[in-house]
Amino acid sequence: MTFGVVMLVHAEFDRAEQVIRHWVGGGCPVVVHVDSNVDVDAYGGFARSLADLETVQFCQRFRCEWGMWGLVEATQAASEMMLRNFPEVSHVFLASGSCLPLRPVSELRAFLSNRPKTDFIESATTADVPWTVGGLDRERFTLRFPFSWKSRRKLFDRYVRLQQVLRVKRRIPAGLVPHMGSQWWCLTRHTLGAILNDPKRRTYDRYFRRVWIPDESYFQTLARLHAKRIQSRSLTLSKFDFQGKPHIFYNDHAEILRRSECFVARKIWPNAGLLYRVFPRQPDSQLTDAKPNTGKVDRIFGRALERRTRGRPGLYMQSRFPNVARANGITAVPFSVMQGFDCLFPNFEKWLSGQTGAQVHGHIYAKDKAHFAGDAPIFSGALSDSAVLRDYNAAGFLTNLVWNARDTHQCIMFGPDDTQSIRWLLAHDTNARVWVITGAWSIPLFLSGKPAGKVRAEAARLQRIEHKLLKVLRAPDAHARIQICTLADFLENPRAILQEVVDEIAGHKAKEVSTLPEMADLTGLAEFLQELKNQGMHPFLTGDILADAEKRPPPTSEPKSYVVGHK
Amino acid sequence: MGAWTSYRLRMRRKRWKLRARRKGRELTAVQDRTHSIRPTDIILFCTFRNEDIRLPFFLQYYRDLGVNHFIFVDNGSDDGGADYVSGDPDVSLWKTDGAYGRSRYGIDWLTYLQDKYAHGHWALTVDVDEFFVYPFCDTRPIRALADWLEASEVRSFGTMMLDMYPKGPVAAAVYRRGDDPFKWANWFDPGNYTIKLNDLYRNLWIQGGPRARVFFDDKPSQSPALNKIPFVKWDRSYTYVSSTHMLLPRGLNLVYGQNGGEKSSGVLLHAKFLNIFSKRALEEADRAEHYSHGREYKSYVTENDTDPEIWCQWSEQYINWRQLEALGLMSKGNWA
Structure with a gap:
């Protein structure tokens, strides 16, 4: 019994290689998906650098653009390969090239084998949780999004507006209740297999192909149909800022990362050499059962959000000059x-x-x-x-x-x-x-x-x-x-x-x-x-x-x- | 923005670019190593004149931050500083005897070189006595800042110039070549800066600090501007307008939060008030090549008959960027 790692990589291959070696060294097979935008030479070099590892396989490549369907396709292909080629795998852990395991692989394996029937996937209904940036929470399931938000923003915005004006509304396939959550999950063989072999998968795929940011909703929604026991949380520590973009971890975060006792963190700055040197930390006989505790990390990034959105009232400086009529108070204190x-x-x-x-x-x-x-x-x-x-x-x-x-x-x-x-x-x-x-x-x-x-x-x-x-x-x-x-x-x-x-x-x-x-x-x-x-x-x-x-x-x-x- | 303003600014930008191309002809390459610049390198641009004494520490400071390449313009130095820098493998040097005042205080020359070499790079434009401090600069190299700004789709990074001065008379802070100037000039004014909004360029106009307090207390409108935008993901179409105070297109000047939030920002520590300053002030007042014919320097000279003490009981002693952040002189913004 072990778990397998599906890894999506598009850049920083040296760091990806380093992390893959950690996973493999801990006894986990890895299936790697490399973005098809990566040129042949870089891909070839990367594949060669891992040629000595038998339990690392590369799957078919798709074009991965932020917020688009390609990311889900890539995950599907890699997961299918994992389930097919590595029958000993009981859980599949989805990671990216800039994820870094913080605790020894053995501790994560022990954690998962103690919970053989549990799926770890953050999954919340859009009806209840207003999470998203940009106001498109419910609508991302009821409109069509054929255009990339990153590269064709104008077209994206106009097409959304047009559909809103025409009051277009897609029908959500029967039986699905839209859920959303972190892209990074860890599912059991049973649940993942059921999602990939669902007789209605073609219908679901056709629907999600035009949903916005499907990688945050495809598995999150479908897991609700098949899972026996869902723990709605991600095992990957990942914080988002007010623009919905992940915070990056640097060398000076080493201490709070260590204390967080999370299994995996992202995103790591590729040049944060210290983090890549000290993590994953050495197995420690006493702490193997420590529960992730992200309090300190949450506070730091919560404060950053507060500072960026509200700032310090009464302060005027080179990067804060509010329109007095709109500011929260003109001076600092009474x-x-x-x-x-x-x-x-x-x-x-x-x-x-x-x-x-x-x-x-x-x-x-x-x-x-x-x-x-x-x-x-x-x-x-x-x-x-x-x-x-x-x-x-x-x-x-x-x-x-x-x-x-x-x-x-x-x-x-x-x-x-x-x-x-x-x-x-x-x-x-x-x-x-x-x-x-x-x-x-x-x-x-x-x-x-x-x-x-x-x-x-x-x-x-x-x-x-x-x-x-x-x-x-x-x-x-x-x-x-x-x-x-x-x-x-x-x-x-x-x-x-x-x-x-x-x-x-x-x-x-x-x-x-x-x-x-x-x-x-x-x-x-x-x-x-x-x-x-x-x-x-x-x-x-x-x-x-x-x-x-x-x-x-x-x-x-x-x-x-x-x-x-x-x- | 009105179509007319937009057009006017566009024309102005084109004019500056054209002018930079013309002024570029005054430059002669002394040591061109720009072929060694890699696509992701961070480049520093700087004009100097007779600054040999400051250059060693300057280079060391910015190399430690992680600047990859230095592009210098030597404006008629005769003190050997040019020879000193041109030997280094990460330096490219141009020289000119053109008039500083007639090339928009060196900006024309730098714009010309930025067009040629900075396109697509993060470019840091500073003077020899300006030292860039940004959030986490003690633990994260400047590349980390550039990567983060890029991921956040931010093209320009704002700072305020913070005038540093010694405790005691300025002439007593004797600076020796290679020294850290902030070993002596390590005091600053923490909270007497005033800000106005420039409606046309949308930049903030910050004045105040010790220069306003001591030298310009009777004519504050002439007190030097302290707002600077030194760190920019350069594009061929950009140009600085007045020193590095503001840029065109003017969207680059929006380095401040307008709804109460704080954007991320830094400080340029200004190592001006050292013993080398009074000599320099006399010289520059005489040369009248600086802004408004060296008006600023003239007012130092008239005040400077008796060597002034800038330090006061409310001055703060510099510790690190976190102190400046707590005082509200810079901000981490959303970077954590």
Whole structure:
């Protein structure tokens, strides 16, 4: 009792020879199919190199093109030859020239002889498993595919489209339920013989000849008719990327391949000399029963898929530049933007960072320079505080800042006197938390001590700019978390709003705000604003500030009557 | 794309090709070993001028990566570098005394040679101070990258140029012939690069890094471009447009994911800031053969009166490609 190997080869004959010698050395007969595209000299040389091996035979050659019927024909011919010429064979293992056995052949033989009636073939119904690339899963069984996808893509696409428009639908031969799975299987003599000698084989062959990628469905479907016991998995470790093309193994994969305890892996890079030297590994008396465990391999290739399809949000680089409207988030992680707070509280930044542990910057979009936390001239990622450099690509400056310091929550102060070109980003980035106290720009004007008549123009300018920002923030497609309140509303109850800010930034780690930051002395602000109005400049964004509002003591944090519980 | 744009770009490409053929006449073969190039060989293209001091390490670095053949254009060197390379069995050398500035900074000459020898090959086009780093470059030769790109039906591979600098004054990083320049210049700026999209050519325009931070902080738009596409499965119809920043046909410039995914990409480590730099800057500013009459070099010279310290507290020290990958300066993309 042994198993035989059917090997499909089209290139890299040196490596194929090497692997065939492993199989034969382990006592397995091999039937080789060489693609008929291979020229006579190369074929002759390859056949001669194996002439010394008696249990290696070459079968009739077919033209093998990816996704076409030739691959199935080749497999059929080689399998027939195997069953006919090597009666001792109980299982047939289908492999390619770039497959490499990882474990000793003896271990695979022991594994198979312990499971004499089991077929190992990955086989899933198309109805249940949406596996395929390109959207043609069910349709590959109901349309005709006479044209090669690889070499005649345009014709392929047009013919598919035409059939879809005409609503052509092939009838699937009675009794067949389309199944699909990995091309690389290991079937018992009984099942393979039954498939090849099926009285209706001509009907089936005629049908599958026009199915797309029949090598992934012919045996997978027919095995369901004949097999006694199917293990729906492949014994060959083979991972596919998002384009449906197999991942390649290199020297640096040696360790994970060894630990996978799979019997065979593909595809191996032909120049991966180390892999061809260390595999198949030497027989090991203790590990013969190890079960294949592909967890680590799956994780590595799963991550590659994730990186290629979704990437790292908030990263902009030479090979990732998403259209901002379609990307999954504009910046990397949540960050906060606060407008007006620092006008009210001179030491707000220090207070906030003490309350939340976040990194609190000053006005990083100020006209003179970027005021980083601690007034550093340079920040994480070697971001310069130069206003010219920053404004050259203001949005990029912000995405860089958030990306570089993505392990801490970043807060920035903002105001109508700063560079405004990041407005759109602030409103649309789902990571942005924007807090605005409207009209707070009036406080520095008031504190400057200049008469209302002198600062009137400046007040009007700041109000205009802030109004523009508010318009963008209030647009229906603004997806940032935005909180806007007027200066008057804020003064009603600063503690509640500051608590909200702290909760938002610190999350579940937030504590109840104990001390409020020291507020600027606003005595006389109401009169100042009234005077502005008298001059004809209505500071409508401040809200209605009552003359006594600024003198009112800050409300205590006693629970309001309608709040059931409180922190 | 509109038919008119398409036509315009096509004409532009034809013009560059024609121009390259004309400029090709300025070249004289010194050592032509191109007959030994095998069909699957990876070829490196490079123009240099008085770079003898850098050439030994350059050749060693790329031989270790697995480059099979080097095609050099020597633009009027007088320091013996040409003699040094022409003796090697994997080098072909042309020379010219033509004006660098009038051959699109050497690109015309290289385009001419690429047409002749690179058709159907993977071609790597770099300067003598640029060192190609790609994912897994410490364990997989450049042939593995080429095979993988080919299997994935990708024709061009994007990189960003990463300016490397020493800690301390640049003049103190004394470079000796044959040394690894990154023994001294092993610091870089990890996260201050800005990107714009060029609508016509569809390439990304990347600027920033230490050059923008130190030398161009008052005129960032003039700061040098850092996007490069040095590794291309060459076809006779291709041409570089401006240095190796972009190519025509413009589909080759789409080396970036547009829907959030990351394509595979690398970095060109740029060993510019060594002690040989200040002398060079003076010379090139005077010669005014580089981009926009050596504007870049002139601004180094004016800044350079006092030898600048480029290093800052947020500089990162170079370890390997995995570090660059983690920082987001390159990506494995789908290669694993």
